[in-house]
Amino acid sequence: MNREYTFFSWSVQGQVRPIPVEKAEGVYFWDTNGKRYLDFSSQLMNTNIGHQHPKVVKAIQEQAAKLCFVHPGNATDVRGLLGKKLAEVTPGNLKKTFFTLGGAEANENAIKIARFYTGRHKILARYRSYHGATHGSIALTGDYRRLAVEPAMPGAVHFLDPFCYRCPFGQKPESCKRECISHLEEVIRYEGPDKIAAVIMEGVVGSNGLIIPPDDYWPRVREICNKYGILLISDEVMSGWGRTGKWFAVNHWNVTPDIITTAKGITSGYVPLGAVIVSEPIAKFFDDKYLYAGLTYNGHALACAAALATIAVYEEDHLIENAVTVGKHLGEALEGIKARHSSVGDVRYIGLFSAIELVANRETKEILPAAKMAEVGKVLRENGLFTFIMANNMGSMVFVVPPLCITKKQLNEGLAIVEKALEVADKVVA
Numbered sequence: 001m002n003r004e005y006t007f008f009s010w011s012v013q014g015q016v017r018p019i020p021v022e023k024a025e026g027v028y029f030w031d032t033n034g035k036r037y038l039d040f041s042s043q044l045m046n047t048n049i050g051h052q053h054p055k056v057v058k059a060i061q062e063q064a065a066k067l068c069f070v071h072p073g074n075a076t077d078v079r080g081l082l083g084k085k086l087a088e089v090t091p092g093n094l095k096k097t098f099f100t101l102g103g104a105e106a107n108e109n110a111i112k113i114a115r116f117y118t119g120r121h122k123i124l125a126r127y128r129s130y131h132g133a134t135h136g137s138i139a140l141t142g143d144y145r146r147l148a149v150e151p152a153m154p155g156a157v158h159f160l161d162p163f164c165y166r167c168p169f170g171q172k173p174e175s176c177k178r179e180c181i182s183h184l185e186e187v188i189r190y191e192g193p194d195k196i197a198a199v200i201m202e203g204v205v206g207s208n209g210l211i212i213p214p215d216d217y218w219p220r221v222r223e224i225c226n227k228y229g230i231l232l233i234s235d236e237v238m239s240g241w242g243r244t245g246k247w248f249a250v251n252h253w254n255v256t257p258d259i260i261t262t263a264k265g266i267t268s269g270y271v272p273l274g275a276v277i278v279s280e281p282i283a284k285f286f287d288d289k290y291l292y293a294g295l296t297y298n299g300h301a302l303a304c305a306a307a308l309a310t311i312a313v314y315e316e317d318h319l320i321e322n323a324v325t326v327g328k329h330l331g332e333a334l335e336g337i338k339a340r341h342s343s344v345g346d347v348r349y350i351g352l353f354s355a356i357e358l359v360a361n362r363e364t365k366e367i368l369p370a371a372k373m374a375e376v377g378k379v380l381r382e383n384g385l386f387t388f389i390m391a392n393n394m395g396s397m398v399f400v401v402p403p404l405c406i407t408k409k410q411l412n413e414g415l416a417i418v419e420k421a422l423e424v425a426d427k428v429v430a
Contacts, residue, residue, distance in 0.1 A: 002018060002020075003016060003018070010145070019031050019037070019381075019386070020032045022034075023052075024039075024051035024052055025050075025051050025052050026050045026051060026052075026403070026405060027039050027050055027051075027402055027403050027405065027406050027410055028051070029051060029386070035384065036384055037384050037385065037386040038384060038385050038386065038402075038410065038413060038414045038417070039051070039386050039387075039402065039403060040385055040386060040387035040399075040400055040401070040402050040414045040418075041386065041387040041388040041399055041400075041401045041402070042401055042402060042403050043269060044264070044269075044388070045206060045207075045238045045243070045264060045388065045399075045401050046238075046263075046264035046265055046268065046269040047268050047269045047403055048241050048242060048243060048264070048265040048268050048314075048319070048403060048404050049265075049268040049310055049313045049314065049317070049319060049403065049404065049405060050268075050403040050404075050405040050406075051403070053268070053310075053313055055309050055312065055313055055316075056267075056268065056270050056306055056309040056310055056313060057270075058309075059305050059306060059308065059309030060270065060271065060302060060305060060306050060309075062305070063078065063301060063302050063305035063306075064302060067301050068301060068302050069297075069300060069301055069302070070301065072294070072295065072296065072297070072298035072299055076299070076301045076304065078301055078304035078305045078308060079099070079299040079301065079304045081304075081308055082097075082304045082307050082308050083096070083097045085308065085311055086275060086277055087277075089247050089311065090247070090248065090260055090277050091247075091248065091250065091251055091255070091256045091257075092256025092279070093256065093279050093280045093281075094256065094257075094259075094260060094277045094278065094279055095277075095278070095279065095280045095283050096277070096278055096280075096282075096283035097275050097276065097277045097278075098113070098275070098276040098278075098291075098293060098298070099273065099274070099275055099276075099295075099298050099299045099300070099303075099304070100263070100273075100274035100275065100276065100295060100298070101272045101273065101274055101295065101297050101300070101303075102132075102263045102272055102273075102274045103131075103132055103137075103235070103237030103238075103261065103262070103263035103264060103274050104131070104132025104133055104134040104137040104138075104274075105132075105134065105274050105295065106132075106237065106261035106262065106263055106274035106275060106276050107131045107132050107134075107136065107137040107140065107200070107235060107237075107261050108132070108134050108135070108136045108137055109276050109293050110198075110200070110233050110259050110261050110276050111123055111136045111137075111140075111153075111197075111198075112292065112293050113259065113276065113278060113282065113291075113293070114197040114198040114231045114233065114258075114259065115197050116285075116286075116289070116291070116292070117197075117231065117282050117285050118197040118198070118229070118230075118231060120194065120195050120196055120197040121154075121155045121195065121197060122155045122156075122157055122191055122192075122195050122196045122197060123140060123155055123156055123157070123196075123197055123198050123199075123200060124157050124158070124159060124184075124187065124188070124191070124196060124198070124199045124200070124230075125140040125141070125142060125156060125157075125158055125159075125199075125200050125201070126142055126158065126159055126160070126161045126201055126202075126205070127142035127143070127158050127159070127160060127161060128142060128143065128161045128163060128205050128208040128209060128211060128394065129141055129142040129143065129161075129201070129202055129205060129208060129235075130142075130143055130145065130202075130206065130207050130208060131200065131202075131235055132237075133145065135152060135153050136152075136153045136156075138152050138153075139152035139153035139154075139155075139156035140156050140200055142158045142208075143208050143394060144392060144393065144394070157187065157191050157196075159183060159184050159187045160180060160183055161180065161205065161211055162180040162181075162211065162213045162214055162217050163209070163211050164176075164214070165345070165346045165348070165357065165365075166365065166395075167180075168180075169183070176214075178214070178216070178217075178220070180217070181216075181217065181220050181221065181224070184199075184221065184224060185224050188224065188228060188230070193228035193229070193230065196228070196230050197230070197231060198230060198231040198232065198233050198258075198259070199221065199224075199225055199230055199231070199232055199233065200233040200234075200235055200261075201218075201221070201232075201233070201234065201235065202234075202235045202236075202237075202238065202239055202249075203234050203235065203236045203239035203240065203244070203248055203249025203250050204239040204244055204249045204350060204353060206237075206238035206239060206353075207238070207388070207390065208390075208394050209348075209355060209357065209390070209394055209395050209397060210348045210349075210353060210354060210355035210397070210399065211348070212348055212349075212350050215253060217253075218250060218253040218255045219253055219254070219255055222255050222256075222257075225258075231258040231259060231282075232255075232257045232258050232259075233257055233258065233259040233260075233261060234248065234249070234250045234255075234257040234259070234260050234261070235261050236248045236249060236250070236260050236261065236262045237261060237262055237263045237264050237274070238264055239353065240260070240262045240264070240265055240266075241262070241264065241265025241266060241268075241314065242265065242314055242319055242320035242323050242351070242404050243265060243323065243351055243352060243353045243401070243404070244323070244350045244351035244352075244353050245320065245323045245324040245327055245350065245351030245352075246320070246351070247320065248260060248262075249350075252350070256279075258278065258279050258282060259276060259277065259278050259279070259282070260275075260276075260277045261274070261275070261276050261277075262274065262275050262277070263275070265310075266307050266310065266311075267303060267306040267307045267310050268310045268313075270306045270310065271300075271302055271303040271306040271307075272303060273300070273303035273304070273306070273307055314404075317405065319404040319405060320404070322404055322405065322406075323351040323352045323404045324351060326352060326406060326407070326408055326411060327349065327350070327351040327352045327353075329408050329411065330349055330352060330354055330400065330411060331347075331349045331354070333411070333412070333415055334347035334349055334354060334356065334400070335347060337356065337415065337418070337419060337422070338356075340419070341419070341422045341423075341425070341426055342362065342426050342429040342430065343358050343359065343360075343368065343422055343425035343426045343428060343429045344356055344357070344358060344359075344422065344425075345357045345358065345359035345362055345365055349400075352400075352401065352402060352404055352406070353401055354399070354400045354401065355390075355397045355398065355399045355400070356397060356398045356399075356400065356418070356422075357395055357396065357397050358373070358376070358396045358397065358398065358422075358425050359396070359429075360372075360428050360429060361429065362429070367393070367395055367396050368391075368396035368425055368428060369396075369428070370391040370392070370396070372396075372424065372425060372428050373389060373391035373396045373425075374391070375424045376389070376398065376421045376422070376424050376425055377389045377421075379417075379420060379421035379424055380398075380417060380418070380421045383417045383420060383421075384417070385414055385417040385418065385421075387399055387400065387401070388401065398418060398421070400414070400415070400418070402414065
């Protein structure tokens with residue numbers, strides 16, 4: 001019935017083979033035949049606290065019994081408490097939140113706010129990026145998903161990424177002069193600084209290859225934005241909420257953006273919620289100016305209660321600390337996998353956010369064919385491992401992005417299955 005009566009996203013409908021899921025707990029879920037799967041991608045990189053955490057389930061139940069929904073122009077205790085908590089965990093002077101139902105809506109409203117505040121209309125974003133599938137967020141998206149729906153929102157301009165493994169400027173680490181940063185400033189000059197409202201970047205690029213920037217990248221982009229009076233937006237939809245071993249990825253580089261957009265891990269996917277968190281100057285700007293933004297489910301009580309409980313779990317269960325500890329073990333294990341498997345061109349990791357890039361040839365970095373990636377995926381699934389796989393012109397990758405509650409033992413269990421699947425890819429290289 002799912003396949004006959006409902007659409008599945010980003011797929012050829014006749015080729016969809018969904019797992020019929022019956023139940024879930026912690027880092028595992030089970031299909032209707034009782035087969036257990038280890039969740040190695042936190043579903044869609046969002047179930048950060050693991051499945052069915054009793055504290056969050058209880059908070060949802062209690063809020064549902066008390067008050068599910070009111071007009072978004074009314075106030076609720078959970079909405080106010082969550083707004084205050086977000087001001088506490090976000091960096092610097094980020095203060096006030098506009099709530100949405102997901103990451104795409106968060107980015108849509110960040111675009112509006114940036115344009116209102118600056119009086120400018122252009123938004124700069126990177127090519128290896130995904131910011132959502134709505135009209136404005138897909139225009140900011142740089143990958144293949146944007147091309148199918150163009151023309152999209154006008155004013156979106158793209159620039160190249162700090163992707164050291166496949167440097168678009170042809171550099172190696174020893175010869176790099178941070179052309180990726182000077183390139184951004186050149187694009188700004190060509191597009192007209194006085195016409196650019198904001199630069200938006202994922203804290204760490206997620207589904208387009210898990211690209212971790214050089215340590216000076218975010219700080220220098222912050223300097224460039226300050227120089228030209230351009231707002232800096234960090235899209236922390238995927239890289240936020242402890243995923244990288246910090247509350248938000250930008251915390252690694254001690255950068256305070258003007259706006260953070262987030263979703264996914266804010267409720268760990270238990271209830272839909274997104275957020276646009278802005279700095280105090282932006283918040284004050286709207287004290288005497290009309291905010292042309294609104295959603296029926298803005299500040300939904302059930303979602304806010306789930307978010308408060310989820311954030312409490314991050315703190316009380318020490319999940320961010322676990323992401324650091326187990327993440328270190330993951331990094332070491334991935335380097336070992338790279339050494340053992342000729343099909344692995346690169347491994348990238350930060351906290352419990354990682355990807356294994358597969359190639360047909362290590363020297364040329366030729367992308368492993370999609371058909372072979374399908375075989376890799378088949379082995380993973382048959383052996384009870386669920387994860388996100390990428391196979392397109394951006395590259396061929398197996399993501400390792402488990403819930404933050406995972407143990408080293410459970411991680412090793414999953415990595416052993418990954419290695420079994422990599423034997424398929426190794427044969428291509430051989």
